[in-house]
Amino acid sequence: MSYLERSTDEAGYPAMDFEVFYQQGISCFVWGLPKPLVRQAFKRVCADQQAKGKVVAMWQVRAFVYGLSGRYGGGTLKRMSPEGYQWPSPPDRSWETIVCVYPNGACELDFVHPVSRMFWSEDNGFLVLPTEDYALMGRWWFEEMGFEIMVMQPLMEVRVCDSLPPHLKLV
Structure with missing residues (x-):
């Protein structure tokens, strides 16, 4: 058969x-x-x-x-990626590929270093994807293709301030 x-x-x-x-x-x-x-x-x-x-x-x-x-x-079939498009590859084996997904559905391709915890985009900008159409290449697609996903929460804020009074009591 x-x-x-x-x-x-x-x-x-x-x-x-x-x-x-x-x-x-x-x-x-x-x-x-x-x-x-x-x-x-x-x-x-x-x-x-x-x-x-x-x-x-x-x-x-x-x-x-x-x-x-x-x-x-x-x-x-015809290719959907633009003519001449090359998928980015990590600068060396220590960098891992990750997709940052935002609440509005936007996806950004990036590399992350597991030891230094730095993102490639911090110094170099985000990597270019073959399309920005989330209906064609959104979170669902990246998950199906086995990419590591990081869900971003841009509305969260971190503040450094003096310590607050303790809210727990000794028993």
Whole structure:
């Protein structure tokens, strides 16, 4: 049995165990993800499958690779990322990629250093994404692709002030 024969069920409807891997590969293709981010997306879809108590089969791996090629029944999909766009890569292996998500839905790609706890954007500005359309590439997309998400709360404020009187009593 060919792995493509598993793309539909007996009634001719899309088989979700095939479709989820295929669509993850398609998403990697249309946004032009580099190999490290493709690996990250593949690990995420496998982890989701295993979290449901299911084993990842070789035909599902092939479905992902088929999607990654951009092929579908009628030809090849077009890329959605702008011509010449390159996904940023960390300056060295010590930096981790993170997506900062704001209450209005805005997403900013950044790198964070786990030891110094510094963000790349502090000295260099945020990294450019292929689109600013949150309907196409919002928090949901980054989560599906396995990115680390940090939910931002810009309305929070930190103040340095004299200590307040204690509100607890000795018992």
